Amino acid sequence: MKTMKFYLCIAFISIFTGTFSTVVTAAPDELYITTMEKTLTKMDNSRSVEELLQCRNTFERVANKYETEWMPLYYVAYCDIQMVFFQPTGEENSKRLEDAKIYLDKLTKNENADKSEVYTLWGYYYNALIVLNPQANGQKYFNEVIGSYEKALGFNAENPRAIILLAFFEQQMPAFYKSPRNAATEVEKAKALFEKEEKSINSPYWGTYFFNMIKI
Amino acid sequence: MKQLIFISLISLFSFQLLAQNIQINGVVLDDKSQPLENVNVYIEGTLDGASSAKDGSFNFDTDMTGTVTLKASLIGYTSFTFTTDVEKFKNFTIVLTEIAVELNEVVVTAGNYLLKTSSTIQKKNAVDLVTTAGSEGDLYKSIALLPGTQVAGADGRLLVRGGSSRESQTYIDDMHVLSPYTATSDNVPSRGRYSPFHFDGISFSMGGYSPEYSQSLSSVLPLYTKDENPVSKIGASIMNVGPGGGGTKAWEKGSASFSFDFTDMTLYNKLFSPKDDEWVKPYRKYSGQNQLRFTTGENSYLKTYISYDKTEFKRESTSIFNPQTLTLNYNEDNLYLNSTFRLKNSNGFSYFVGVAYGWNKQDIDETLAVNDNVKMDEKEIHVKTKASKRFSNLYKLEGGIENMTRSYKLTYRDTFEFSGKVRPNITGVFLSNDFNISLSLFLNVSGRLEYTSLNEKVAFLPRVALNYEWKGISFSGVVGRYQQNTENDYLLYNSELKPETTTQYLLGVYYQKNDKIYRAEFYYKDYDNLPLSMNENYTSKGYGHSRGIDLFFNDRNVLNRFEYMLAYSFNDSKRFYLDYPVKAIPTYITKHNASITLKYTNWKWKSTIGLTNRFASGRPYHNPNKEGFNNSMTPCYNSLDFSWTYLATPKVIVYASASNILNKKNIYGYNYNSIPDNQGIYTREPIKLYPYQGFYIGVFITLGKNVAYEATYF
Numbered sequence: 016m017k018t019m020k021f022y023l024c025i026a027f028i029s030i031f032t033g034t035f036s037t038v039v040t041a042a043p044d045e046l047y048i049t050t051m052e053k054t055l056t057k058m059d060n061s062r063s064v065e066e067l068l069q070c071r072n073t074f075e076r077v078a079n080k081y082e083t084e085w086m087p088l089y090y091v092a093y094c095d096i097q098m099v100f101f102q103p104t105g106e107e108n109s110k111r112l113e114d115a116k117i118y119l120d121k122l123t124k125n126e127n128a129d130k131s132e133v134y135t136l137w138g139y140y141y142n143a144l145i146v147l148n149p150q151a152n153g154q155k156y157f158n159e160v161i162g163s164y165e166k167a168l169g170f171n172a173e174n175p176r177a178i179i180l181l182a183f184f185e186q187q188m189p190a191f192y193k194s195p196r197n198a199a200t201e202v203e204k205a206k207a208l209f210e211k212e213e214k215s216i217n218s219p220y221w222g223t224y225f226f227n228m229i230k231i
Numbered sequence: 232m233k234q235l236i237f238i239s240l241i242s243l244f245s246f247q248l249l250a251q252n253i254q255i256n257g258v259v260l261d262d263k264s265q266p267l268e269n270v271n272v273y274i275e276g277t278l279d280g281a282s283s284a285k286d287g288s289f290n291f292d293t294d295m296t297g298t299v300t301l302k303a304s305l306i307g308y309t310s311f312t313f314t315t316d317v318e319k320f321k322n323f324t325i326v327l328t329e330i331a332v333e334l335n336e337v338v339v340t341a342g343n344y345l346l347k348t349s350s351t352i353q354k355k356n357a358v359d360l361v362t363t364a365g366s367e368g369d370l371y372k373s374i375a376l377l378p379g380t381q382v383a384g385a386d387g388r389l390l391v392r393g394g395s396s397r398e399s400q401t402y403i404d405d406m407h408v409l410s411p412y413t414a415t416s417d418n419v420p421s422r423g424r425y426s427p428f429h430f431d432g433i434s435f436s437m438g439g440y441s442p443e444y445s446q447s448l449s450s451v452l453p454l455y456t457k458d459e460n461p462v463s464k465i466g467a468s469i470m471n472v473g474p475g476g477g478g479t480k481a482w483e484k485g486s487a488s489f490s491f492d493f494t495d496m497t498l499y500n501k502l503f504s505p506k507d508d509e510w511v512k513p514y515r516k517y518s519g520q521n522q523l524r525f526t527t528g529e530n531s532y533l534k535t536y537i538s539y540d541k542t543e544f545k546r547e548s549t550s551i552f553n554p555q556t557l558t559l560n561y562n563e564d565n566l567y568l569n570s571t572f573r574l575k576n577s578n579g580f581s582y583f584v585g586v587a588y589g590w591n592k593q594d595i596d597e598t599l600a601v602n603d604n605v606k607m608d609e610k611e612i613h614v615k616t617k618a619s620k621r622f623s624n625l626y627k628l629e630g631g632i633e634n635m636t637r638s639y640k641l642t643y644r645d646t647f648e649f650s651g652k653v654r655p656n657i658t659g660v661f662l663s664n665d666f667n668i669s670l671s672l673f674l675n676v677s678g679r680l681e682y683t684s685l686n687e688k689v690a691f692l693p694r695v696a697l698n699y700e701w702k703g704i705s706f707s708g709v710v711g712r713y714q715q716n717t718e719n720d721y722l723l724y725n726s727e728l729k730p731e732t733t734t735q736y737l738l739g740v741y742y743q744k745n746d747k748i749y750r751a752e753f754y755y756k757d758y759d760n761l762p763l764s765m766n767e768n769y770t771s772k773g774y775g776h777s778r779g780i781d782l783f784f785n786d787r788n789v790l791n792r793f794e795y796m797l798a799y800s801f802n803d804s805k806r807f808y809l810d811y812p813v814k815a816i817p818t819y820i821t822k823h824n825a826s827i828t829l830k831y832t833n834w835k836w837k838s839t840i841g842l843t844n845r846f847a848s849g850r851p852y853h854n855p856n857k858e859g860f861n862n863s864m865t866p867c868y869n870s871l872d873f874s875w876t877y878l879a880t881p882k883v884i885v886y887a888s889a890s891n892i893l894n895k896k897n898i899y900g901y902n903y904n905s906i907p908d909n910q911g912i913y914t915r916e917p918i919k920l921y922p923y924q925g926f927y928i929g930v931f932i933t934l935g936k937n938v939a940y941e942a943t944y945f
Contacts, residue, residue: 050278065269072271072282075304080278095306110307124529162462 047081051216058090059221064098064105071095078118085128086216092118092136093221099143108147115140131171132219135180138163142184160184175208176222183225202229256290257323259283259303262670267305267327274317275300293317303327309624328624329670363828364841365872367888367927370423370433371412374452376828378781378798379437379752381821382847382868385899385918387420388412390819391437392754393777393804394449397718402444402453403430403536406569407635409589409611411452413516414542414563418921424540424565426490428943429520431457438754439709439737442661442679442694443617443631446715448733448758456522458532458573460486464935466944468492471928472499477520477944485525488945492518496544499926508921511558512545520945531574538567551916552904560596569613580620583631587613603645609719612636617661627665634658639719651723655716656684673698681714685722686729690714705741710734714760721762721769729760729771750783761808775806775814796828815861818900821847821868841874852900855913865898883932890925897923 050073058070071094078087095115099108119140122133141159145152161184167177182201205226212220259270266287273280279293293299295317303311308327366373371389374380381390388396401411403425412421427433437450444451463486465478477490494516504510518540525533542563549556569587576582593607617631640652663677675696682689694711714730722728739752754777761773779802786795802822807814816822828843849864857863874888891897901915908914933944 046278068269069282072269072280073278075271076273076278076280079273079302080276107307114306 043081043084047077047084048216050077051086055090055214055216058094064102067094067098067101071098083125083127085122085125086218088118088122088125089128089132089136089219091115092122092140093219096136096140096143099146103146108143112140112143112147115143129171129218131167131174131177134163134167134170135174135177135219138167138177138180138184142180157184157188173208175205175212176219178208179205179222179225179229183229186229198229202226252292252294253296253317254290254292255279255301255317255320255323256288257320257325258287259289259305259325259327260287261308262326262328267308270303270305270308270325270327272301272303272325275302275312301325330624362839362841362874362876362886363830363843364874364888365826365828365843365845365870365890366874367422367872367890367925368886368929370425370427370452370454372422373427374435376796376798376826376843376845377435377437378750378783378800378824379754381800381802381819381824382845382870383420384819384850385418385420385920386415387422389450391450392779392781392800393756393802393817393820395817395819398447398449398715400444400447400451401425402451403567403569403587404456404534404571404585405443405453405583405617406571406585406587406615407446407589407611407613408567408587409609410565410567410591413540414561414565414593416514416544416546416559416561417548418918419514420920424518424538424567425454425520426943426945429456429490429522429945430454438735438756439694439696439711441663442677442692442711443629443663445633445659445661445679445681445692445713446635446657448713448715448731448756456524456534456536458524458534459526460488460524462935464933464944466931466933468929468931470930471926472496479944484527485523487521487523489521490519490945492516494518503922503924503926505922509547510544511547512543512560514542514544516540516542522945527572528574530576531572533570533572535570536568538565540565550902551914552902552906555601557597557599557601559598562594564590564592566590578620579622580618582616582618584616585614587611589613600645603643605644606640606642608638608640610638621665625667627667628663629665630660630662632658632660639722641720641723653685653719653722653726655722657716658682671700681730683716683730685716686727688729690730690732703742703744705739707737707739707741709737717760717762717769717771725769728762728769731761731771732759733757748783748785750781752781754779754781758806761806763808764810773806773808775804775808777802777804779803792832794830794832796826798824798826798828800824811860813860816851818851818853818861821850823848837878839876841872841876843872843874845870845872850900853903854901854915855903865900868897869893869895870897871895882934883930885928885930887928888926891923894923 054070054073058067061067061070071091074087074090074094078084078091081087092115095111095118098111099105102108105111119133119137122128122136138160141156141163144156145160161181164177164181164184167174178201182196182198182205185196186198209223214220255274259267259272261267266285268283268285268287270283270289271280272283272289274293274295277293277295279291279295281289281291283289297317298314299317300312300314301320301323303325305327308329311325311327363373363376365376375383375389379392383390386396389399390396391399401408411424413424415421433454435450435452440451444453460479461481463479463481467476468474473492473494475490475492477488479486479488494514496510496514500508500510500513518538520538522537523535527533543561545558545560547556547558567587567589569585571583571585574582589611591609593605595605597603598605613633613635615631615633617629619627619629621627635657637656638652638654642648642650659679659681661677661679663675666674668674675694677694679692680689681692692712692714694709696707696709698705698707712732712734714732716722716730717728734757736755737752739750742749756777758775758777760771761775762769762771763773765772779800782799784797802820802824804816804820805814806817824847826843826845828841830839830841832839847868849867851861852863852865853861854863870891871893872888872890873892874886877885879885897919899918901917903913903915
């Protein structure tokens with residue numbers, strides 16, 4: 016009888032733990048790792064807004080389950096912003112950026128987040144606002160774009176995304192706005208830093224395609 | 232060993248039981264039964280989910296059992312949540328409703344302008360407001376370029392839709408501002424005490440406003456300070472009227488800003504004032520502002536705003552009717568402080584608590600006669616609390632309670648002494664219901680109960696607003712009743728005067744496409760309980776009306792670099808009040824008002840250049856040499872204004888403006904001698920600005936690590 020009680024107890028615990036593990040906020044596990052890896056690969060190969068939107072939805076599900084993780088939040092905001100660059104005249108762009116801001120706000124409050132990466136994404140977000148309406152928003156947000164990238168570099172001077180995005184943005188601006196920074200030097204610096212990076216689910220690695228967009 | 236095998240089997244079995252896959256499927260539609268693509272459908276707390284296909288269908292497997300919550304979300308639509316047994320999510324239909332952002336927040340309703348908002352998408356820079364020629368860097372002057380406002384009188388204050396300047400009220404962070412204008416001498420236009428750069432959100436309502444705002448018959452100007460100011464900076468300004476400086480210190484959970492300005496008109500008067508204008512002591516104003524901001528939680532903010540200024544001047548004035556020269560000696564102290572706390576909690580409730588204190592003290596010598604003296608002391612304590620919650624996409628409720636305790640004391644000393652004091656107390660309860668009946672139909676039903684201690688009466692002030700959108704065109708109608716205590720100077724004679732009331736009827740149509748905005752509004756205001764002089768005392772038997780039409784067109788992108796704005800207002804007002812013997816057009820009314828504003832930005836020149844022309848038909852005045860009352864009209868008003876903003880370096884901005892560059896001798900009315908001359912004619916002198924033109928130049932320097940092209944350090 017004693018043995019039977021023991022077996023029942025184990026069975027109960029097994030069932031309970033099996034169920035419980037699926038409903039509470041979870042720490043990163045195998046499921047998290049495989050889902051992130053699979054979705055990042057899919058995102059890297061995305062060539063349309065629809066494909067990006069599907070990746071965004073998966074990141075949103077991951078963000079809801081793994082609440083303390085910052086990377087899923089980061090990628091929801093990134094996909095929202097990237098959709099604007101994919102389709103600059105998209106009717107939904109304002110709403111996409113409203114949504115990006117919600118996730119950027121959450122990301123800013125996440126204590127685990129890499130602050131340099133967060134402010135880089137803020138800069139990218141303000142840049143997208145300018146893309147939305149260059150005539151009206153250019154004058155309003157250019158300072159926020161530069162300020163966010165500079166803040167990102169303040170946290171980590173070797174953030175290749177902040178370096179290349181700032182160089183890219185400054186190249187689009189009228190001559191008198193440009194800083195004394197030399198674009199060629201910045202690009203070389205970013206290239207060297209990107210080379211050290213590897214694809215990871217723990218930190219961003221995007222941005223190398225900006226090398227093709229900067230004319231030196 | 233047996234035990235171990237058995238445990239393993241049981242564990243495996245239990246997991247297998249739970250891992251039995253159940254297929255979830257269905258379709259997502261919008262409220263017009265059209266399929267929605269790419270909707271994120273998933274079971275809460277799991278990764279089990281999918282994006283809906285083109286035809287709205289979705290299907291995915293889950294190993295969940297029992298009761299689960301299914302969620303569906305799509306950017307721009309309200310989220311869907313449903314909790315039931317997992318088995319029931321088969322052939323399941325989800326309907327998502329598009330978020331009616333514009334209707335939820337009702338940006339466009341009759342009488343309202345959103346000039347500057349904290350929303351990043353719709354953000355308008357304070358620079359937008361002050362770089363408009365004619366604004367002269369002043370908040371009220373930039374607002375006075377909108378339709379519905381009239382060309383200001385010689386005192387420079389806002390006149391809205393047939394109302395006098397005291398019918399317009401200003402709020403900072405929803406708390407009332409007792410004295411929003413700077414002190415001035417006669418025929419010198421006043422300015423707003425508060426810089427537009429101190430505020431993150433500026434909206435302006437010239438009628439049909441929320442019952443939260445009381446004690447205003449014509450317009451309200453709610454100003455909102457920044458909740459967070461994360462950039463530390465320091466700056467200074469040098470203007471032709473004096474220097475200023477200040478800065479912001481930011482830390483992780485808050486920030487503190489301060490600024491001070493010293494205005495000294497000595498140099499300005501020497502350069503621009505007419506020779507007959509005698510300033511014994513030039514106009515001087517010392518002012519300082521401070522704000523503390525604390526982020527007390529995820530969505531909660533505690534802020535304190537303090538502003539103090541001291542004004543003094545001494546000016547000689549002579550009149551053709553009075554051989555004696557008066558030396559006006561003016562001293563004013565003004566203090567305003569408010570403290571507010573806002574919280575939005577996770578269940579969607581928003582709470583607000585605020586307290587404000589306003590104090591204005593004036594001590595003036597020789598206002599009417601040699602050696603006379605006027606002392607005025609006015610105070611107000613305003614306490615308010617409110618809460619709101621959107622219960623669904625269809626309904627939002629907001630309500631609150633507030634109290635204003637005021638005191639006003641006036642003493643006039645000449646060969647005799649007059650002294651009076653009033654202490655009105657106003658308590659109001661307000662409730663507002665928003666109904667988003669459909670994506671295109673919005674209804675607001677609200678009301679206010681207001682108790683006034685002076686006549687010990689409770690008034691009910693209802694308001695109904697309806698907004699309908701059809702093919703991008705918005706139609707809006709508002710009916711509302713508002714009240715305001717009679718001006719203190721009349722209450723000193725009769726403290727039982729009833730609050731002045733107006734019932735407003737507004738009808739508007741709006742269309743906005745790309746960078747173009749078209750607006751047309753009709754209004755009718757019925758005034759009652761206005762002060763009326765009868766038998767050497769004041770009664771509340773005065774009445775009047777104001778009706779008109781406002782037209783507005785704004786194109787923010789012409790030929791790539793131009794922006795222009797056209798505004799026209801027609802007003803027909805008459806009042807039987809004060810010492811009027813009959814119902815007549817008040818002397819501050821201009822029937823036709825028009826303005827054209829141009830702005831040109833050229834990055835190559837680092838410049839924004841503005842040009843504004845403002846026109847108004849004449850004002851009525853009473854000519855005692857003729858039959859009737861308010862029987863004559865001044866010449867038409869015209870002013871061509873110019874402004875230039877030059878971005879010298881990322882840290883230095885130069886701003887210059889000139890008003891009335893054609894030097895038109897605008898006349899605002901006439902003062903008549905009370906005694907006729909030898910030929911029985913009443914002689915007169917014109918009321919005009921000293922000087923006719925205005926010139927302003929300022930250099931603004933802002934220093935900080937991540938600061939560029941900011942005209943403010945606050």
